[in-house]
Amino acid sequence: MEYKFKYICARIYFIRMQAESILIFIVITLSVLIFFAHQRFKQLITLALLAVIAVITTIWSITVFNDGFNTPVIRHISLSGSGGLILTIDKLSAFFILVINLTCITGLLFAGGYLKHYYTRKKGLNISIHFFAYLFLYISMLLVVMVREGLAFLIAWEIMAIASFLLVIFDAEERQILKTGISYLVQMHIGMFFLLIAFLIVEKDTGMLGFDALKYYFKEGHHLAVFLLFLAGFGIKAGLIPFHTWLPEAHPAAPSHVSGVMSGVMIKMGIYGILRVVFQMQNDLFAAGLIILAISLLSGLFGVMMAILQHDIKKLLAYHSIENIGIIGMGVGIGMLGVSYNNQSMIFLGFGGGILHILNHSLFKSLLFFSSGNVYQASQTRNIELLGGLMKRMPYTSVFFLVGSLAICGLPPLNGFISEYLIYSGMFSNLSGLDFKGSVIVVMAIAGLALIGGLAIFCFTKAFGITFLGEARTKQAEEASERDREMLIPQLIPVIFIAAIGIAPSLFVKPVMDLIAGNLSLLVSGPIVIPENGSLANISLISGFFIVILTAILIFRKLHLRNVPVKKEPTWGCGYGVYNPRMQYTSTSFAYNYNHLAKPVTGTKKDINEIGEEEIFPSERSFATHTGDPVKESIIDKPVEWSWFVLKKLAVMQTGKIQHYILYAFIFMLAALLLTYLKII
């Protein structure tokens, strides 16, 4: 009887797997429909197809998280029921699947409203390609986190690069955007080559291609070089410096929902890769952790320092992605140092903070990109110097942007604080137990993270204040109006999660800790104990107190204002009567003092011809400041210039006369012959 029951269960399991495979095939086949549908239905079809996959994968992830024993879900995707593509979903994959699903669905909902204005301007084919690429970006990201086999992984990685390239060049009529897109594609492929080489080196030693080979490969000996190759390959996707150069260009070029998804989840695929590699490492953890920590700290500082100087709101957000990737990386680095010092609270809090920050960043960054998309559509500009006073005309958008800003600065009681707090706790938890070297490293990281936090506040008070507060600086800002519901309601989804994680962190931290515990088997010998942490409950408590006090004061204020006279008057101009909005502080003037200090790093240049002494009646002058990206200038622009120089010299050979080319071939053959004869080659 029992035997029969088991048989039926197995049968059901088999049928369910088959059904899932068939469903996935149907979705992929039906995706062609996007091309034939009417403009208005393209988004709905994409949404329906995406939702099917989202439901299937979410069920898998929840199964994995509910399983106490950390057994991964394994699925074979094939029509015949055997062989096919093998998907392995452990808790790490499951976490990423949930993040991808959440952000991609909100992104697509937002796209429905955002792209509506393009339906009349763009050809149907453009829109179709866009949604098609969106669907495949989504599927490829899911594959990236579920496939373990090397070749399949790299193929998924490649699809992801191409799909996102297609999404970025949505406005390819503008030459600059096409150029940005191509530069993005090139840099993605450089990253791909790093990964290919790294996988091949591992394959040569172990005979296996893919992530599963790593644990055998890293078992003995020192393999820091391969780790660095992986770090470079995944780092380009993640946007760690000095591999970040594609990021500040590609994000502003893409439509807002695409920037949201790319910044929210796609760059995290790089972090996923790094985590996969890190969780298999068994030697050299101190060195590897130190490298990750150092690069991440620099990314964090550099990202936010550059962000402050940007006037393009999406470019500003893009630099903040670099900063946040840096914060995530710091968590990972601290976790790795924890492994090398064999301190479990450092491991759990470090990795935990980093991994939770992945979720957090995907929430507030997509929210910020969506609301800046609202601003862009309402005012047709991304330059914050031309905006101002939008809060009165776009109240909902500005509240969303404000929530996003507070969260990204890591301020309580929102979600960004929780992950940064975990990372801080990881750093502080074992300070007294570390050796000299370790404590110096950790305290530098603490000071760095504190500085990053301060700089982020500087940046977002500027971004929010200049864009949404004060008076409109130009006509386009004055004429901006609130967007319709289709664009606003999707933004509520991240807002709800941001508040929930901030107020009740324990609910979200526990699965993350389980995730880490499940991945530590190779790293930690001996029993793995998730540290009991009562702090999170206390954080909820004090945040609750804060909200209660605030409400009380506001209610009291409201009652008070009823009893006293309240007047409306112009802003106090310190006695100056003829005030106009162009006199307001601008983004440049807000950052002026800072720029003065940060010039050695950011390399801001001024364009001005000074007034000479002999000029008695000075002619008209112009003044402009430029902030490039010093890293990009030194590692991309300079080498490119240099190679142009060399190649131009070499171009002497290219005469265009067929006789010369035959001569070259002849010389080459002669040389080959001679060298073989002399036994040199």
Next chain:
Amino acid sequence: MRLLGFLFLIVSALLIPGFILRIKSIAAGRKGPGIWQPYRDIAILFAKGQVFSNTTGLIFQIAPAINLSCIIAAAMLLPFGRYGSLISFDGDFVYFLYILALGRFFSIISALDTGSSFEGMGASREALFSMLAEPAFFILFAALAIVTGHTSFSGIFSEYTISGDHNILIMTLIGVFVLFQSSLVETCRVPVDDPKTHLELTMIHEVMILDNSGFDKALIHIATYLKQAMYGLLIYNLITPFKLNLVFQIIIFVLVQALYAITAGLIESFRARNKMNRNPKFILTISAVAWIAFVIILILKK
């Protein structure tokens, strides 16, 4: 008993501002207002009506309230000697600093909400200076965490003086210096900022609240008083021996707060405000000194 810290904080917040005023007028040889003058000011502000700028909106209305509640929430985390704080957990000083930062965030954007270039200038300065001041506190507490092995205010301060280590004296001196200097930055006192200056161009904090009036302005004043008292309480916690009984603790507390007020008042009377572009250097020096404390601890302990 856990309420003690909070209560003493409120009481000292009531007295310090007036005390500083008295010190300043004595030092300047003026008759000066009485010790209760700040409270008369606040009472007047509460009674007054409000004027709002046409430019301002929601942010300007809620910012002072948010700022004050942030400071009250932060005050709940501070212990009073061995009597503990209302709420205490590992890493609570991270929460302490970040909730203060939340209040600052709102006061900065509230200044930008008025659209006045003067207030924008103040906002920019406040954002810059407080950002530079941030690392000092963290480094100091990292050093304290190494000494005591704890990562909460209560844990650190309860272990600190009973660790029986004589090197603690150096640490305490540096700690008091760092806390005092950061309090000058955070509460906008000379030499970083001069609340009594007459020219908007040279102000930091005052210029940010040019447009606030009535109830809101009273909230802002109360918040500043509380902040001042909080730093006094932190310094007290750092230097008070753990095992003393309550009476002595209270006496020391009163002395510390009085000394704090006297020093701040005397500095204000006899020192000129820094040139604005010297301020970053002044603030970064605090971090540098905190680094020294940290290095000393490292050398002694490791």
